[in-house]
Amino acid sequence: MGNKHILIILFSLWQCLFGANLVAGQTPHYRLSGFVKDSLSGESIPGAHVFIPNTQTGVVTNNYGFYSIMLPEGEHIIRFSFVGYKEKEVVISLDSNTRMDAPMVLSIELETVEVTARQSVAKSPYMGMIELPMSQITSTSSLLGERDIMKVFQLMPGVQGGSEGTGGLFVRGGGNDQNLIILDDAIVYNANHLFGFFSLFNGDAIKDVKLVKGGFPARYGGRLSSVMDITMRDGDMQNYKGEIGLGIISSRFTAEGPLKKGQTSFLLSGRRTYLDQLITPFLPEEEKMGYYFYDFNAKVNHKINDNQRLYVSGFFGDDSFYTRYSEPGEQNRNGLRWNNALVSLRMASAFPGGFFMNNTLLFSQYKTGFFYERINTREDQKYILDYYTGIRDYTLKTDMVFSPFPFHTFRLGGLGIYHHFSPGSFEITNEFANEQENKRASIHTFEGGAYIENEFQKGKWMYNAGLRLSMYHTSGRGYVSPEPRFMAGYHLSDNQSLKASYSYMNQYIHLLSNTSGALPTDLWLPVSGNLPAQSSSQISLGWHYGLKKHQLELTVESFYKTSDNVLTYRDGANFFFFDDQNPEADIEWEDNVTVGQSQAYGFEFLLHKRKGKVNGWLAYTWSKADVQFEEINQGESYPANFDRRHDFALVLNYELSQRIQFSMTWVYMTGHPITIPYHTSYSFKPWDFDAHAGLNQFVQVDYFQNRNNFQTQNYHRLDISASFSKPLKYGTRIWEIGLYNAYNRMNPFSYDMATDFVTKKRVLRKNTLFPIIPSISYVRKF
Numbered sequence: 001m002g003n004k005h006i007l008i009i010l011f012s013l014w015q016c017l018f019g020a021n022l023v024a025g026q027t028p029h030y031r032l033s034g035f036v037k038d039s040l041s042g043e044s045i046p047g048a049h050v051f052i053p054n055t056q057t058g059v060v061t062n063n064y065g066f067y068s069i070m071l072p073e074g075e076h077i078i079r080f081s082f083v084g085y086k087e088k089e090v091v092i093s094l095d096s097n098t099r100m101d102a103p104m105v106l107s108i109e110l111e112t113v114e115v116t117a118r119q120s121v122a123k124s125p126y127m128g129m130i131e132l133p134m135s136q137i138t139s140t141s142s143l144l145g146e147r148d149i150m151k152v153f154q155l156m157p158g159v160q161g162g163s164e165g166t167g168g169l170f171v172r173g174g175g176n177d178q179n180l181i182i183l184d185d186a187i188v189y190n191a192n193h194l195f196g197f198f199s200l201f202n203g204d205a206i207k208d209v210k211l212v213k214g215g216f217p218a219r220y221g222g223r224l225s226s227v228m229d230i231t232m233r234d235g236d237m238q239n240y241k242g243e244i245g246l247g248i249i250s251s252r253f254t255a256e257g258p259l260k261k262g263q264t265s266f267l268l269s270g271r272r273t274y275l276d277q278l279i280t281p282f283l284p285e286e287e288k289m290g291y292y293f294y295d296f297n298a299k300v301n302h303k304i305n306d307n308q309r310l311y312v313s314g315f316f317g318d319d320s321f322y323t324r325y326s327e328p329g330e331q332n333r334n335g336l337r338w339n340n341a342l343v344s345l346r347m348a349s350a351f352p353g354g355f356f357m358n359n360t361l362l363f364s365q366y367k368t369g370f371f372y373e374r375i376n377t378r379e380d381q382k383y384i385l386d387y388y389t390g391i392r393d394y395t396l397k398t399d400m401v402f403s404p405f406p407f408h409t410f411r412l413g414g415l416g417i418y419h420h421f422s423p424g425s426f427e428i429t430n431e432f433a434n435e436q437e438n439k440r441a442s443i444h445t446f447e448g449g450a451y452i453e454n455e456f457q458k459g460k461w462m463y464n465a466g467l468r469l470s471m472y473h474t475s476g477r478g479y480v481s482p483e484p485r486f487m488a489g490y491h492l493s494d495n496q497s498l499k500a501s502y503s504y505m506n507q508y509i510h511l512l513s514n515t516s517g518a519l520p521t522d523l524w525l526p527v528s529g530n531l532p533a534q535s536s537s538q539i540s541l542g543w544h545y546g547l548k549k550h551q552l553e554l555t556v557e558s559f560y561k562t563s564d565n566v567l568t569y570r571d572g573a574n575f576f577f578f579d580d581q582n583p584e585a586d587i588e589w590e591d592n593v594t595v596g597q598s599q600a601y602g603f604e605f606l607l608h609k610r611k612g613k614v615n616g617w618l619a620y621t622w623s624k625a626d627v628q629f630e631e632i633n634q635g636e637s638y639p640a641n642f643d644r645r646h647d648f649a650l651v652l653n654y655e656l657s658q659r660i661q662f663s664m665t666w667v668y669m670t671g672h673p674i675t676i677p678y679h680t681s682y683s684f685k686p687w688d689f690d691a692h693a694g695l696n697q698f699v700q701v702d703y704f705q706n707r708n709n710f711q712t713q714n715y716h717r718l719d720i721s722a723s724f725s726k727p728l729k730y731g732t733r734i735w736e737i738g739l740y741n742a743y744n745r746m747n748p749f750s751y752d753m754a755t756d757f758v759t760k761k762r763v764l765r766k767n768t769l770f771p772i773i774p775s776i777s778y779v780r781k782f
Contacts, residue, residue: 029406031097033068033354036061036080039103042237042262046208047131048082048104056494057457058123059409062401063208063231064309068354070406080104083133083610097353125455125462125489127499127542127557128214130156133610138203139653141665141719143740145247145775147203150191153228155649155667157604157619158213158559160642164715164749164769168196170642171213172538172559173600173625174225175566177511181228184299184313186342189366189391190522193293193319194273200317200340204243204254205269205297207233214540214559215487215501218451218466219399219411224505224536224563232313234301235265247777249273263303270296288324293317307350315342331375338368338522355402362395367422368522381431391509391524392420407458411466414450419509421445423525445474445526447508453485462497463488472508472533474526479533481506495546500539507534510567512593530590536563553608560601567593568629571704596629598640613655621647632707639673639708646670661723668716673708674751680762700762702753712751713766718742721775731782737775744772 036048044065051058052069054076061067071094078100080088085104092100130153138147140155150169154161162168168176181188183201191200208231212220220227233256240257254269276290283289295317302310322335343363350356369388376382399413421443428437453466468483483506489499510531512523527533542557570592602623609615622645628637648668655661681701721738741747749769756763 028073029070030073030094031068031070031354031403032076032078032092032094032100033066033097033350033356033403034099034101035065035350036067036082036102036104037065038085039105040236040238042265043207043234045082045085045104046231047210048080048085048102050102051079051081052076053079056459057407060124062356063229064348064356064358066348066350066356066401068356068401068403068409070403070408072406078102084135099350123457123462123491123497125457125464125487125499126215126217127487127489127501127544128158128216128540128559129210129212131208131210134203134206134208136610136615136651136653137206137209139661139663139723140651141663141721141738141740143197143770143775144249144773145721145736145738145777146198146250148199149201149203149206149209149230150199153209153211155619155651155665156211156617157606157621157647158557158602158623159211159226160621160644160647160669162196162642164747168192169226169228171211171226172561172602173598173623173640173643174536174561174563175511175641178223178225178507178534179228180220180223180226181230183230183315183342184232184311184344185346185360185397186315186344186362186364186395187393188340188342189364189524190338190340190368193295193317194291198293200295200315201230202252202254202269202271202295202297204245204252205232205267205299207231214503214538214557214561215464215499216485216503216505217411217464217487218453218468218483218485219413221449221451221468221470221483221505222447222507222509224507224534232297232299233267234311235267235299237262237265237301237303241782243779243781245777245779248775249275259300265301267297267299267301269298270294286326289322291319291321293319309348311344311346311348313344313346315340317341329376329378331377332373334370334372336368336370338366341365353402356400358399360395360397360399362393362397364393364395366391366522366524376432382429383432384429385426386428387424387426388422389424389523390422392422394418407456409455411453411455412451415448417447419443419445419447419526421525423523443474443526445472445508447472460491461489462491470506470508472527475528477529479508479527481533481535495548497544499542499544501542502540503536503538505536505538510534510593512567512569528590531567531593531595532565534563534565534567536561551609551612553606553610555604555606555608557604558602559604561599563598563600565595566598566627567595568627568632570594570631594629594631596627596632598625598627599637600625600640614652616650616652618651619647619649623647638706641708642672643708644670644672659725663721663723665719666717668714670714671712671748674710674712675704675707676710676751676764677702677753678705678709679703680753700755710751710764713748715747717745717747731780734779734781736777736779740773740775741770742772746771 036045046061046063046065048061049058050067059067059069073095075093078090078092080102084107086107088102088104137149137152140152142148142151153159158172160170169179181191210229212227235256237258243254245252250271250273252271256267258265272294273292276292280290297315299313304310318339320337325332345361347359367388367390372385374383395415395417397415401411403409423441425441426439448471449468451468453464455464464487466485470481470483472479483504485503487501489497491497508527510525538561540557540559545554602621605620608617625640625643626637627640650666653663719740720742723734723736725732725734746768748766750767752765753762754765
């Protein structure tokens with residue numbers, strides 16, 4: 001670590017520990033704290049704004065709806081606001097530390113919600129942080145009408161998706177594995193269903209989502225590019241509610257209510273596709289295939305007393321793709337499967353004096369693999385190949401928040417994660433040759449982290465200074481690295497500010513995949529002697545402006561990020577060899593990859609209207625990302641896989657009435673780089689592998705020179721949808737209709753080389769996936 005990093009570390013630590021003493025005045029100050037919650041359900045409201053006009057200060061509630069702020073002695077107006085709720089105003093005379101909870105009333109009409117008291121982005125020291133109301137997420141047009149959090153965030157500046165319809169996140173030039181995705185604090189290692197076309201997260205079960213892509217607070221760590229922090233709903237403590245949705249490919253349900261009124265609540269939510277059930281009757285008996293996924297969310301929220309709550313939540317999801325083929329005397333089965341399991345146990349405690357503590361115990365598991373089975377029914381013999389890989393985590397985590405000085409909020413905490421990796425375990429049973437082979441590889445590592453933050457807001461200045469100490473231990477080796485974080489802002493006026501931030505991050509686990517196919521064969525592995533930890537440094541500058549009259553927020557940011565020890569595959573790398581010519585024991589995963597550096601910079605623009613009859617956003621990104629590896633591309637830098645120069649998105653939601661709503665999304669992206677051969681030759685091959693003369697004794701051989709040497713076609717698409725609701729005697733009925741790719745643009749999904757049968761020349765062929773796709777779904781709320 002260089003001298004500049006050491007200076008930043010010392011400055012951040014000094015601000016955390018001693019900065020508060022420079023602003024503590026002589027006027028007596030007292031602490032005001034409490035919980036902001038829904039007045040009917042009792043559910044906490046994270047991200048609610050608490051604003052004090054006479055001091056021009058404010059705070060935002062944490063993930064548990066808790067706030068704490070130091071104010072001078074005297075009378076104050078306290079304003080509470082959140083999207084979709086009526087503004088709440090309370091006058092209080094403060095002469096001692098005071099606890100004040102704030103139940104908020106849901107607004108029937110969005111246009112009646114006042115926004116003047118809401119603390120805008122311009123008044124927060126944070127930058128590179130995106131928070132979207134769930135009402136906007138669930139109303140945005142999507143593929144086949146599925147509510148998809150990941151797809152919506154792909155429409156934000158600085159965030160790019162993968163190929164057509166897929167759910168990867170490539171944030172500010174980073175890779176898909178460099179995103180920390182957490183659900184109720186549990187790490188999600190694979191966030192996709194159906195090969196990435198749908199995300200794991202059922203929008204009906206989600207309360208709050210935020211994405212951090214720059215200016216990382218010290219409380220987050222472990223990844224280089226972004227953090228997506230998702231909080232599940234707690235469940236209604238007063239009334240029983242439910243929702244059922246029937247769509248083209250899947251159905252969903254949600255049920256919630258009190259186990260003990262006012263004290264304990266539950267939430268259950270699930271989805272399942274039924275493509276396998278629909279197509280099976282139309283397939284011949286000897287040939288069957290299918291695919292399905294399901295996910296299930298559950299949560300129990302228990303109020304021990306006014307100051308303590310216990311949360312138990314879980315997520316379980318599974319994907320399975322299979323084929324079966326039968327012929328006289330033989331049966332064949334093969335398929336792919338992958339699944340996630342998350343469990344979270346949390347105790348949230350508010351102590352006298354505004355001190356808040358959250359203790360969490362977590363379990364997270366991701367497992368993926370494939371299988372092949374061949375049975376000779378005449379001889380009663382079989383061949384079975386079962387391959388799987390995965391990662392399992394056990395985590396203990398503590399977070400604390402308190403405000404010992406006026407205008408300051410301190411956060412500190414730590415975590416420890418025990419990782420259990422299963423890299424490439426397999427079992428082979430070959431009764432035809434009377435052989436059996438198995439491998440149960442495992443790697444055990446420990447990851448730790450401790451942090452402290454000091455957030456300050458007074459007058460025109462604001463900052464968040466923090467320091468995180470990351471630790472990792474594997475194979476008898478230990479790694480320790482300080483990670484300074486700093487964000488600062490200056491108010492140019494009441495509704496606009498300038499901001500700057502610096503973040504240093506480390507990542508101690510790597511994601512590897514098979515380069516020969518787009519299969520869910522993710523291989524998570526720890527750092528080692530040959531593969532050091534990834535690290536990144538990012539600088540951001542921003543201007544934030546709130547247009548109160550039109551309820552708009554304008555954000556302009558630029559960034560520059562460098563990363564070290566990023567991974568890519570060596571040419572021709574493959575991780576799955578089981579035959580005699582390539583014995584698995586001779587294949588080491590470290591031999592298939594190489595490390596290098598990356599560089600990314602760009603400019604981002606966001607105009608956002610969060611509520612009203614017409615709401616939505618306009619997002620634009622200009623960016624450039626390059627990577628460089630000594631062993632690849634002759635050591636010269638080349639564009640990163642999803643380096644797109646321009647990325648534009650327009651999202652509009654229109655509420656015609658309380659019963660009718662419309663939504664449209666238009667996206668435009670320039671192409672991303674792929675690798676194509678520069679030359680094709682023919683090789684003479686008179687015999688096949690069984691020593692038989694082949695029908696075609698000449699095979700084509702493609703030669704590659706430079707990586708990512710071709711840019712794909714530009715991409716654009718229009719999605720539209722409409723929602724029609726009708727109140728019934730018991731609940732509400734909703735019909736949702738939509739068109740994905742409304743003007744039938746044939747966007748590229750992939751490219752391959754093919755032979756033109758007329759000219760006999762090799763040509764580049766574009767493969768498309770989704771034409772115009774209609775969707776319809778029925779929702780019943782009760």
